Amino acid sequence: MKIVVNDHSGHAFTLQLSKQFVQSGHEVLYAYSVSFQSPKGNFQDLSVSDTSLTVLPITVKGKFEKYSILKRRKQEIEYATQLIAKLETFQPDIVLSSTTPLFVQQHLQKYCIRKGIKFVFWCQDIYTIAIRQIARQRLGLIGFPLWCYFKKLESDLLRKSSHIISITPGFNDLFKKWKVPLGQVTCIPNWAPLPEITPVSKNNDWAKRYQVADKTCIVYSGTLGLKHNPSILSAAAQYFREHQEVIFIVISEGLGADFLQKEKEKHQLVNLMLLPFQEFGDMSQVLGTADILLAILENDASAYSVPSKVLAYLCAEKPIVLAMPPDNLSASIVKDNNAGYCIAPDNPKDFFRQIENLITDPVKRTEMGHNGRVYAEKNFDIVHIEKKFMQVFNTIMN
Template sequence: MRIVIHDYAGHPFQVQLSRYLAGLGHDVLHIYSSSISGTPQGALTRQPGDPAGFEAHGISLGYTIDKTKFFQVYFQDDVKHAALAVEQVERFQPDVVMAANTPLRINAALQEHCRRHNAKFVFWVQDLFGEAAKRILAGKWGGMGSFAGAYMQAFEHRLLKKSDAIVLIAEAFRGHIPKVSCPVEVIENWAPLEEMPLRDRVNPWGAKHGLAETRNFIYSGTLGMKHNPDLLVGVAKAFQEVSDVRMVVISQGKGMEYLTAAKAEMGLGNLVLLPFQDFADLPDVMATADVLVAILEPDAGVFSVPSKVLSYLCAGRGILLAVPPENLAARIVAENGAGMVVPPTDVPAFVAAAREMLAGDLSGYGSAARAYAERTFDIDAIAARFLDVFSRAGVRV
């Protein structure tokens, strides 16, 4: 079978699936955007030992996309990416295309190409773009934002109805998609367990950055202003007089600019700011943490699970999570005893939770997190379920 997986974001677990399917003897083209920033990506180039049938292709527009410019993204960037992605699909001639984390205009172009060339299209729903647009754009542009949001939601519903199969990341999604005639399967997200092995607390990466002998809170991932970076400032301030505690932030973009200014203004020597690290170093990065920190913006979708939270679960470290309480990530962490969860707007509660975790026994949180990952992130079983989806979509597997 010839398979295209179009994962716009380039997350680690989607490319793991592509490699695994290629290892089963399928020909797999993995397409992603190489023009986005602020999103940690997986191992998207060929690695030693990769299956012969695995190919990865980054779509470059020749510049970095500015996600804050809605009209430019929708009317220019997405159109350019769609044309280049369709070129790759045309070259590869797949039996099935599965798209995840993909803007709607790009999805529409891929779906139309599949229809014209007798290939199947699987919509892998990571979040509801239309619903998010309707919520975020409401009240903007003199009332036109609500119209634009409603249009995006209707657009998404049309694409879902025209798909040959749909994959949802949570059962609760079913109530938020239109009635469709195609198969709908729920497959929860995961992290590539074998790429996140347990490492020693003292390791070369931690020693290189002066973190081998300190107690460390580590945040790694996208950080915009909407993620409330004051939460991280609050932790640094709370432990400013504790000589062996560090608040480490690994990111880039507006949130990091804000933290750089706050560090200088408040003299926060314990606030360690680093750029994104190589994917190969992530196991050591996470092992260096005593507590791993994640933040989800207050208006995030109920079912959105940041990929970093899934990676954190593999690391065997306690997780301090600031997310809306109804979010799926909050339920995973809380129900499995993998850490503590507070609202993303409550700095005092976040700081109090940080103090409580660091003062307590962290090993229980870490063991629970790793146990959940080992129980849930079985790529053999996960890949078999995707192959079943392709079969139900009408592909000869």
């Protein structure tokens, strides 16, 4: 089978799935955006045996305008045009498209329908939620028609897809409202590439490079966008500023990282270290440096977003403290497996208190970290995950 995996963000787990498709004898084209700011998979370490895997890095003109609807529309169409040109020669049987902006999805889906290619919408987030926030903040009431336009666009794309792979049953209520037939939806939860994120010593090369091996490190690694409130991270750094052994390390880029840089300067937070996204090859050491790992998510984003960073954290065998609604799928995994704590995002004092509890209890940190790794080993088997995708592909091809 000839499969296209299009992941605009270039995540490590989608690249792992693509490699597994190749291992099973399929020919795969993997496309992603070089221009989009996000943590990327390890594209530097593609083995010679992956000869049936073609990686297509797509670059658009200028910096990707993530928060400008008009400017990014032009860039999204440019991305779609480059991808479709490659599809003309690759001639796939199936296109699996994930974390991809709506205008890219629109052009890609139209092409697939025209050519008789099966288009599978891998639904990681509901984009309309973020667009509604932008419209409210920047346009007020006149932004309502814009939101309605995108809501119709996203719901139409879902309905017209050959199949939908959803990462959480939490999306189903919205699918019902949008009249998306649940019979064409299969839930396959996200995962992290277990063999590539392994538990390592805190006293590692990455920790030594940044001179934090002797510190109690509280680490956040991942995107900080409209779904997140980065102020809780700067507030945590302020809360612990008298603890000289404690340092907060935030690895991110974009809007949230810029906000934290201003907060760091304003409040002279010497215990807040801000770093850009790190190479995925260093991820085991980055997470291994942590004593505690953090993730955050706003209340109104919880039903339509599942932070994949939490799944990578589980692999690292470190305890996790979440500031997110407890009904989120990631929060449920952490709580149900005693891999950390989950606090409502509007309760920062309890968030700080749980971090403090773990700082003073190394036995609990070890126990929770171990529980998280056990969960990952049980649930992140890529061979088993691939079978779920292939069941969908075989069904729609037949």
